[in-house]
Amino acid sequence: MNKKEILEIRKQFTPANCAITRICGCYVDHEKNKKLESKDAFLSLPEEEAFKYFDIFKKTLSGTVGKNMLNMEFPIDAEMPGGTQEFLLKLRNSKLEDDMLLEEFYDKVIATYEYAENYYIILIHAMYDIPGKGSDDLEMFDASDEVYEYLLMSICPVSLSKAGLCYNAEDNRIEDRIRDWIVDMPDKGFLFPAFNDRGTDLHSVLYYTKKSSELQPEMIDQLLGAKMPMSADDQKETFQMIIEDTLGEDGDYETVRNIHETLNDLIEEHKEEPEPLALDKIEMRKVFEQSGVDTEKMENFDRNFEENAGEKATLLASNIAETKKFNIETPDVVIKVNPDRADLIETRIIDGRQCLVIPVDDHIEVNGINVRTMKRQDNSDREEMSELPEE
Incomplete structure (x- = not known):
């Protein structure tokens, strides 16, 4: 999936465009016990609650493609009878109304997701009536010829709110705040099937990870069975x-x-x-x-x-590539340069030593203090260039 296709699915997570039919959840404690399970028609949720879920679903489809959102394909064995793809298809086709399939899904997540604290598994089923597009790339809602039926899973850490004081308006006093368990933004998630070329791709899945360095290969292998690409x-x-x-x-x-x-x-x-x-x-x-x-x-x-x-x-x-920073480091010195001005740094041999040479203008700061580059010598108005030895 590319940025446009991901954005098209994200746009559904609003009251006006909502295509979600059903939402299921399982709250798991730090000992991997199921503490709560829920099943609801999404449109029956209170409005404020639905908005909070929209935020979670949008976050599950956010970040950089190839870093936070990874396109994965199913190998042939995963698509064979009894494979992980077949299980996900059964779950999708059940529209999340089969309790046994749901329990099996939760068990797979709990067995493979590595997290030492409490978390909340959210699974939704949705049916998106894909609008056609004309030659001018404008959507034609009366020209739809395909329905994209999909599952979206989000795994959200649940953490205890910080201790502190609060104002009690009823008693007009400051008092100790009651600590609540807060559902945070998702850590992991997936979209199945993938939405490639603006259509259903049963051979692919889009995987989300908050941290690119923590893909959790076991969960990908056991839950999805998809071929894991190289991490960012x-x-x-x-x-x-x-x-x-x-x-x-x-x-x-x-x-x-x-x-x-x-x-x-x-x-x-x-x-x-x-x-x-x-x-x-x-x-x-x-x-x-x-x-x-x-x-x-x-x-x-x-x-x-x-x-x-x-x-x-x-x-x-x-x-x-590093588009936002360009750092040069020695054991004792770190030079941070605007990536667009990396050409300012030169290398020279001075007194037999390798040096990094940085030309500076009249403005230089040391810990926020404006200073001159160095003392003037021999009454010359020319300012020398600062030199940093390269280790």
Whole structure:
């Protein structure tokens, strides 16, 4: 699913567009005991309660595609009789009215979801009458020819509110506040089937994780049975290894900076595209070549890529590039640079030592205090450039 398709489903979570037929929930304590189960027609919920659920469902379809929202496909064995896909289809087709299927689903989640505290499993069934679209990309609500029937699950941590004082309006006094158990925004979730090409894709599922570094592979494998892609953190680490293996021990600052700038330029060029920019081995090779990596070092690039990522792997540019920061670190110094002005940093050999050279203008601050760059020497009005040794 791309950004447009995810947004189209998110738009349903409003009173005017609501396509949710049924909502079920299971409250689980820290010892994995089911403390509460509920089953309701969604439209029967009080308005204020429904709005709170809308917020949770929207959050389950939020974040960055490829980082927080992962498109996963079912392998062939998962689609065989008795496989995880068949179970999810039965659950969807039951419209959440089969108590035995619901219990089995909750048991699967509880057995595989790793969380030490209380949490709330929310599962909804919805039927979206997909409007057709004309050549001008405008929706034609009277031209629908497909209904997208789906499940959305959200797992929300439940935490005790903070202790404190509050104002009791009835008694007109300040008193100790009653601590409540609060349902937080979701930590994990999924949408099944996926909504690809504005239609039902029974072979795929969209998985949500609040933290890209905590995918919980066991739950993905046992509950969904889908093929898990490389996480955003793993992609970044893999990319760093490809750079280090390709450049070798003598990798220089300018080349690494050029790779950073080339990637950011590509991201900027594709920012209006609904699909995230994915780079395979051939496209990544072009990035390195355009960044000025020596021809000699590029001779082993294909092998380095395959050993670290895999022959047919793709890396999302948004996962491996730093668009909001550009940091240079030594054991004792950290330099934070505007990513658009990484060219301000130069490398030079001064007195036989490698140095990072930073040109500065008349404005420089030290802990918020305006200072001059350094003392003037020999009555010269020229200000020297500040030099930081590179370890």
